[in-house]
Amino acid sequence: MPSLGADMEAGTLAEWRVAPGDRVEKGQVIAVVETAKGAIDVEVFESGVVEECYVGPNTRVPVGTPLARIGSGERVVTDLPAAGTAPEPATVPEAEPPPTVSASAPPAPAPPRASPAARRRGRERGIDLGALAGSGPGGAIVLRDLERTPLAEPRPDRPPVGDRGGGFDREAMRRSIAAAMTRAKREIPHYYLATTVDLHAAERWLADYNRERPPAARLLMAALFMKATARALARYPDLNGHYQAQGFRRAERVDLGMAIHLRAGGLIAPALRGAGELALPELMDRLQDLVQRARTGGLRAAEVGTATATVTALGERGVDTVFGVIHPPQVAMIGFGCVRRRPLAVDDMLAVRPAVDVSLAADHRVCDGHLGARFLNEIESQLQRPEAL
Amino acid sequence: MNRETLRVVVLEELSAIAPDIDIEAIDDRARLRDEYDLDSMDVLNLLTALHQRLGVDIPETDYARMHSLQDLLDYLESKAER
Numbered sequence: 275m276p277s278l279g280a281d282m283e284a285g286t287l288a289e290w291r292v293a294p295g296d297r298v299e300k301g302q303v304i305a306v307v308e309t310a311k312g313a314i315d316v317e318v319f320e321s322g323v324v325e326e327c328y329v330g331p332n333t334r335v336p337v338g339t340p341l342a343r344i345g346s347g348e349r350v351v352t353d354l355p356a357a358g359t360a361p362e363p364a365t366v367p368e369a370e371p372p373p374t375v376s377a378s379a380p381p382a383p384a385p386p387r388a389s390p391a392a393r394r395r396g397r398e399r400g401i402d403l404g405a406l407a408g409s410g411p412g413g414a415i416v417l418r419d420l421e422r423t424p425l426a427e428p429r430p431d432r433p434p435v436g437d438r439g440g441g442f443d444r445e446a447m448r449r450s451i452a453a454a455m456t457r458a459k460r461e462i463p464h465y466y467l468a469t470t471v472d473l474h475a476a477e478r479w480l481a482d483y484n485r486e487r488p489p490a491a492r493l494l495m496a497a498l499f500m501k502a503t504a505r506a507l508a509r510y511p512d513l514n515g516h517y518q519a520q521g522f523r524r525a526e527r528v529d530l531g532m533a534i535h536l537r538a539g540g541l542i543a544p545a546l547r548g549a550g551e552l553a554l555p556e557l558m559d560r561l562q563d564l565v566q567r568a569r570t571g572g573l574r575a576a577e578v579g580t581a582t583a584t585v586t587a588l589g590e591r592g593v594d595t596v597f598g599v600i601h602p603p604q605v606a607m608i609g610f611g612c613v614r615r616r617p618l619a620v621d622d623m624l625a626v627r628p629a630v631d632v633s634l635a636a637d638h639r640v641c642d643g644h645l646g647a648r649f650l651n652e653i654e655s656q657l658q659r660p661e662a663l
Numbered sequence: 664m665n666r667e668t669l670r671v672v673v674l675e676e677l678s679a680i681a682p683d684i685d686i687e688a689i690d691d692r693a694r695l696r697d698e699y700d701l702d703s704m705d706v707l708n709l710l711t712a713l714h715q716r717l718g719v720d721i722p723e724t725d726y727a728r729m730h731s732l733q734d735l736l737d738y739l740e741s742k743a744e745r
Contacts, residue, residue: 416682484723489711492723494703537683537700565704589702 275329276316277337278309279454279579285309286334287341288393294352296324298344303574305341306393310443310450311542312568313393316341316575323347330355388415388571414570447540458599462517466597467646468609468633471654472618477628479660496587497558499610499630501663502656503585504528504550510649512641513606513634514582522605522640531581531601532561534568542568543601545581554663588612598635605637608653664717669739673732676712680705691733719743 275285286308298304303315304324322344329341333355343349388408392415408415458464476498484492507514507528515524530549535541544564549557567573586598587610594614598607611631618627632653636646656663674686677699684699695701701709710721719742721729729735 481723488720489707489714492707494707496703535702537681562704562708566708591696591700591702 275307275335275337275339275341276575277579278307278311278314278575279450282309282337282450282579284334284336287329287331288313289331290327290354292324294324294326294354295347295350297347298322298324307575308393309578310446311578312447312573313571314573314575314578318344320344323350325349326351327354330357330359332357333359392416393571414572416570444539447536447542451540454601455599457602462600462602462605463638464600464635465638465643465646466633466635467643467650468595468597468631469647469650469654470616470618470629470631471657472620473613473628473630473657474620474625476657476660477613491555493554493558494561495613496589496610497554497561498657498660498663499587500530500532500546500549500561500585501552501554501557502653503583503608504530504546505656505663506649506652507583507606508550509652510645512645513636513649515605516582516603517605517637517640518603522637525582527582529580529582531584531604532564533584533586534565536569542573542578543581543584543586544568544573544577547576547580583608585610595631595633597633600635600637605640607635609633609635664743666736666740669717669736669743670732672716673709673713673735673739676709676716677732679712680708689732691736692731694730695732695735696730713739717743 275287278285288306288308290305292298292302292304298318298321300319300321301317304318305316307314307316323346325343325345325347326349327342329335329339331354335341406415473495476495480493480495480498507530511524512522514528515522517523527548528550529545529547531543531545533541533543544567546552546557546560546564552560564573564577581601581604583604583606584598584601585608586596588596590612592612594611596609596611598609600607609632611633613628613630615626616629617624618629619625620627632650634646634650674689678684678686681699681701690698693699696706706726714720717739719739721738721742725738729738
């Protein structure tokens with residue numbers, strides 16, 4: 275069971291996407307795990323043959339529990355553990371430990387894409403999602419598709435938990451946010467800085483860029499914010515990494531988390547891998563894809579809990595300034611308030627310009643305000659040259 | 664394409680983006696962004712979907728004119744007639 279965030283202690287293996295005997299390729303999605311962050315697709319880290327699944331579907335196990343064994347295919351155990359069964363609590367295979375991975379892989383007909391709520395409801399009611407037509411984004415099966423299906427016997431062994439509004443277990447997500455934020459405020463000595471950035475150049479450039487393009491190819495200001503921040507983080511590596519028991523470790527790449535507000539409540543901050551190296555159109559596509567998958571299910575394990583720093587952008591319905599709380603084990607949270615027209619001194623004149631307050635919450639154990647200030651100024655100077663982003 | 668058909672198309676796309684909105688009870692005059700909590704990415708996704716389905720492009724400079732479902736339908740209707 276992979277750790278999908280510093281605050282995660284256990285997860286539920288929702289379904290296997292592979293069966294013993296299947297050959298899997300590195301990067302293939304082999305299982306779906308339900309967490310407080312919703313249903314996450316788990317990818318396999320090596321190629322091989324699924325020899326044995328240790329954990330049955332619908333089973334909650336602690337982080338670190340082996341889920342399956344991947345090997346050469348010589349010792350295939352075809353029996354799948356029954357639903358709800360796990361090995362001895364967190365057992366680890368003894369002697370000559372075969373490579374054990376935290377996941378499994380899909381059989382030939384890929385299982386249907388479905389929202390976490392739909393998967394859960396389907397399981398509770400014994401509905402085969404494969405038999406349904408999805409009406410959600412990208413043909414995904416959503417809750418309403420199940421409402422039309424006659425009820426099968428409810429599963430007696432799985433009492434409903436919490437409020438599943440919008441596809442997530444809201445109570446579980448709230449608990450998970452509470453745990454992470456409590457730890458942040460208890461352990462991390464935050465310092466806060468903010469500055470106002472004139473977005474005249476960025477807005478003009480963006481309007482020009484979008485003018486002749488169809489909606490599908492347009493950029494949002496948020497993409498510029500992400501790119502500028504990712505580049506600035508690459509230049510200030512003391513803000514990009516993880517602080518763990520052995521102290522701070524810089525990350526080699528900027529995997530920028532993006533706090534995504536979920537319509538049903540709560541939030542999740544999946545990572546945009548290598549954000550500083552992505553061209554703006556690609557970054558925008560990836561951002562849209564992440565938001566979509568965060569809201570409908572289908573985030574991958576490599577995207578959650580791996581960010582090296584996080585951006586929160588309040589958008590146009592927000593307020594001027596956000597004072598972020600760092601998500602451990604990260605050491606920086608960069609906030610963008612809403613873009614508004616404001617009076618600004620430009621040269622010797624007063625001008626009304628689109629502007630945004632950019633803020634930084636950073637870990638004082640790792641760096642000081644002097645560095646943080648230079649970092650924010652770097653974001654500003656990146657945003658003044660949008661054509662170079 | 665008449666207004667009623669346009670309305671059905673818009674509501675279908677809106678509900679794909681924001682499945683929690685009760686489209687039966689939608690108020691055509693309410694401000695979409697505020698009342699139904701659509702952010703800039705939701706709006707862009709909606710316009711992309713409408714562009715694909717109706718072939719009507721809404722330039723960014725016209726965004727400001729579209730606050731409510733009614734504004735959006737007025738706009739689409741005028742464009743679709745041409």
